[in-house]
Amino acid sequence: MDQEASSHMIATMPAVTFTLGELLADVATGSAAAPRAWADQWHPREDWSPPPFSVSALLGTAVPHPALLALAGKLSASAAGMDTGLRVEAADAHSVLMACGERRFALGLAGGACTELCRQADCESGMLDAEVPWCATHLLDTDLYSLVTAARFWAQASRRPGDPERSSPDWPVEELMKAAVAVAAGEMMAEAIVTAAFDDPHALEQRDVPAEYGLVLRTRHAMDRERLRLWETAREEAARLRAAAGDCEGCRRELCWLDDGFAAGAYPQVRPEYCSPACDPLPTAQERYLEGQQNWQTRLRGNPIF
Structure with a gap:
């Protein structure tokens, strides 16, 4: 999957809501993929190997497994468990912005990071602290x-x-x-x-x-x-x-x-x-x-x- 194809898939992905369990199952059953064409731009070293990727039908792009595991860990305290509701706010070639209630996350599509964002809608800045969930x-x-x-x-x-x-x-x-x-x-x-x-x-x-x-x-x-x-x-x-x-x-x-x-x-x-x-x-x-x-x-x- 090259960078142009990845960007097109993200741009045309439908606005859907789903549960954490559905997202994890979707990635677990998706076909394996490793979009090195654009992931290497973030890690250009020859000795670097990308994390495992799988294509997500819900997100419309290949997703690194570590990012999904990090998202699940951040939502582990949710009372709804695997039924925790998620929705996609926006996406580009390098990340998918997701929301769960008032909490917001940036799912990294290159290195596999999952960053909790400021709770203000449409803001892509990180939180000041885990206990202070807004940017300055x-x-x-x-x-x-x-x-x-x-x-x-x-x-x-x-x-x-x-x-x-x-x-x-x-x-x-x-x-x-x-x-x-x-x-x-x-x-x-x-x-x-x-x-x-x-x-x-x-x-x-x-x-x-x-x-x-x-x-x-x-x-x-x-x-x-x-x-x-x-x-x-x-x-x-x-x-x-x-x-x-x-x-x-x-x-x-x-x-x-x-x-x-x-x-x-x-x-x-x-x-x-x-x-x-x-x-x-x-x-x-x-x-x-x-x-x-x-x-x-x-x-x-x-x-x-x-």
Whole structure:
């Protein structure tokens, strides 16, 4: 199968939906193929040999077995199992974009990789992290509840019980804080990250173990240090957004002469492009968080795959 034939098959493939089990069975019973004509462009070394390929009638092209196995592994936690529904969003000569509920994947047709993509429709960028399923560009398009919840899960994964110095979360915390500042939720985001990333010092105190007194002090120190780092990240991002806006988008006053809230060590309760709550029409962060939580619960009841 040459590159021209492969591209034609992908371009004319029908828009169908199927289950994971049907896709695996389709590839398992398909005829063997090895489209070296275009796969070699990715691996030009003479000692490289392509993975096994089989022609998929559902996808209309030859698919490397490792890519299908990687997709099955990423969907292994799905409650529907082999009945997990899949649909094709788009395809070209090198990959097939597939969706499963809100999750999206790029099935590589050359080296056999399967990459989970940003959950924003039509975006081909990868996720920031396994717990933050959006790219940096589309964090701002995410509802506040989903954004804070993803940050909390990610911070919990970085926790090191009994070792607060190693629990300090790293990338992509800056991207999460910048997205939160842009929607006037910096304080909520910072507290979600700090409380999830470290052991609760009050719970440690309740155990009343003299040997752990030093751990309590180190944990509080690490939490304060992380709060300061997040606060400085938020301050810098707010200053950047204010400078870019120039004037308040509500009353058109100059933003550079206004107290942005950070001078007193507090997070502003409005977006950086506005000077006061009277000018910013956006509901409070708490109101938007609760609204997003209700919407998420509604979607979850209608579609348990996410």
